[in-house]
Amino acid sequence: MIHLDHISVRSDAIGIVFCKSKTDQSGTKRRDPRHIYSNPMEARSCVFLAIAIYLACHPQLSMGKLFPGAAQKDRFGKQLAKLLSHPDPTCGRSEYGTHSIRKGAATFACSGSTGGPSIVSVCLRCGWSLGNVLERYMHYEGAGDQFLGRVMAGLPINDASFAILPPHFKMPFDSDVSSAINKVFPSLSRVPALHSVLAFCLSSWAHHAQALEMLIPKSHPIFYSRVFTDVDMVPMLKARLVTHDSVLPATGIPPHVGLHKELTRATTEMRSIPNEVIRGVDALLETKGVAAGNLTQRLLKETLVEVVAPMVQALASSAEVSPAPAAPPCIVNYPIFEWNPWQQRLLDNFITPSVDVATAWQLWWCGNAGMRMPPFRLIKAGHIPRSQVKPFSEWRFAMDFLYRVYTAETGLRIPENPTPAHATDTYAIILVKIKPLLQKTPKGRIRRGDQIKIATFASILRKVPQLGLRM
Structure with a gap:
């Protein structure tokens, strides 16, 4: 073990x-x-x-x-x-x-x-x-x-x-x-x-x-x-x-792997030799052409650099240096669907995820920007497929209970748009109160409280309706 x-x-x-x-x-x-x-x-x-x-x-x-x-x-x-x-x-x-x-x-x-x-x-x-x-x-x-x-x-x-x-x-x-x-x-x-x-x-x-x-x-x-x-x-x-x-x-x-590494390095160097030879010959031809008085590509490039560089430097010094614009904030564009006279989010492929309670709390308040999903608390029954309405209602039932636990314990309300760090801190407060519920079953069997899924948690709450009054 x-x-x-x-x-x-x-x-x-x-x-x-x-x-x-x-x-x-x-x-x-x-x-x-x-x-x-x-x-x-x-x-x-x-x-x-x-x-x-x-x-x-x-x-x-x-x-x-x-x-x-x-x-x-x-x-x-x-x-x-x-x-x-x-x-x-x-x-x-x-x-x-x-x-x-x-x-x-x-x-x-x-x-x-x-x-x-x-x-x-x-x-x-x-x-x-x-x-x-x-x-x-x-x-x-x-x-x-x-x-x-x-x-x-x-x-x-x-x-x-x-x-x-x-x-x-x-x-x-x-x-x-x-x-x-x-x-x-x-x-x-x-x-x-x-x-x-x-x-x-x-x-x-x-x-x-x-x-x-x-x-x-x-x-x-x-x-x-x-x-x-x-x-x-x-x-x-x-x-x-x-x-x-x-x-x-x-x-x-083992020792033989060191030999493989040396062979790989030697092979790479041998394959680079033809390119090195070609570059050396090109440089030699350029040098010989300049010595003979011919206009080569290299000589033309160097001449242009000598003429243009001072002009660019003078223009840069006379221009006013403006501060670099600040990086725009990361904005997630959620898919928009026209629904009656309002614009609402419609998630056709939405599947209620099977995650633990802590992750569900994060998704409820902060959403999933990587999958372009809004905070789950903003999702209504009409926004998701009919097959997901019942599983999602279990989420809402469990989240409402956790929110009541938080407000009863702290006397505070969670902000409209909390950060992920704030959501983590609020769940830490909630966990202290719900931990006894997650440790054992009514028959005394030890639960894996750290790994309990949100659907299982909602099922536990429905079996113990008076729990909210005790907490």
Whole structure:
């Protein structure tokens, strides 16, 4: 079971410590971290991106279990079965689970190359017992697991790009990057030990943002998170990304990859030699032409520069220097539809998103500028498809309740157009009051309160009608 305080940054990797495993239920054996690496070339197999999506879809996740709740093995197996488009007809979907992932990963790591990781490092990473002698004297070092981590990330083992660095930000983080971390991960950003992990997640997200829009359907909760609702965040983060020539060292690199890098560099230099020769010959011909008294293109260009440059400088000094116009504010143009005598927004393709309560509160007051959606509180039943009227009415019911909780607690009203930061602050006040409701069911079962969906929350409120009076 993984806890958030078991996750840390290890140079260019993220290390995860398993305190217990299949062969160590007592937790008495060595606790070496498993290294996971980014794959900047393929969004589908980038673990950094997967962690970023999970954490951003649950912005109120607090310290504790990375995956809260009970029966994690069964829940994972069900989700894995749903993803299988062509399962083996001889096996039922219920036979796929965590062990299937472990066996498949080991098969992938040990096949396809004669220079792959050792079987010892593979067995120890999978948690398979090797016997007392092997585990005592042949226990893997960090470098062995680092190499295996790069293989499992899908990086090409027989190519120079196997040593590629993850997209990252320069240290120390500037104020814009720190602000983005606080916005996207409002709860976990309060833990200083996780800042480097969250920065890796955010940088991989910015790097793969365009691929995400093509791979994931627009109804996914990720497109309602702060990275996509804030239209200026992704361009800002991309401008600060670093992928090459960094002080960050690449770890887990076998010797033969260094030879691949040298061969790649030598090949690039050899391919550039013909162009260098051509440029040198052109320069030589230009020089010889000038010496012979001929009017060459270079001589004509230099003469024009000498004549025109003083004139341009004189005009520039005499002209009045006007201040640069301020950048216009970012204005989102929502689609307009003519409805009777008024102009109203009509969202034909609107689908009520399945998001957590915190994200729903943000959308209710601030909308989704990335998808050109107004604040959801301005949407009426006549603006959306009929099939979405009932789910959206559940949203309105839940939001009205949360608003009453806020006004009862503070005695204040929320402004007409609150900022996303203000919406986050108001929800923090509301969360203190509704947290007992999200922790346990009437039968005493523990809920995953940080991940509860808005539709489930509305259903809970309808089952406890007197709740509003108690709060």
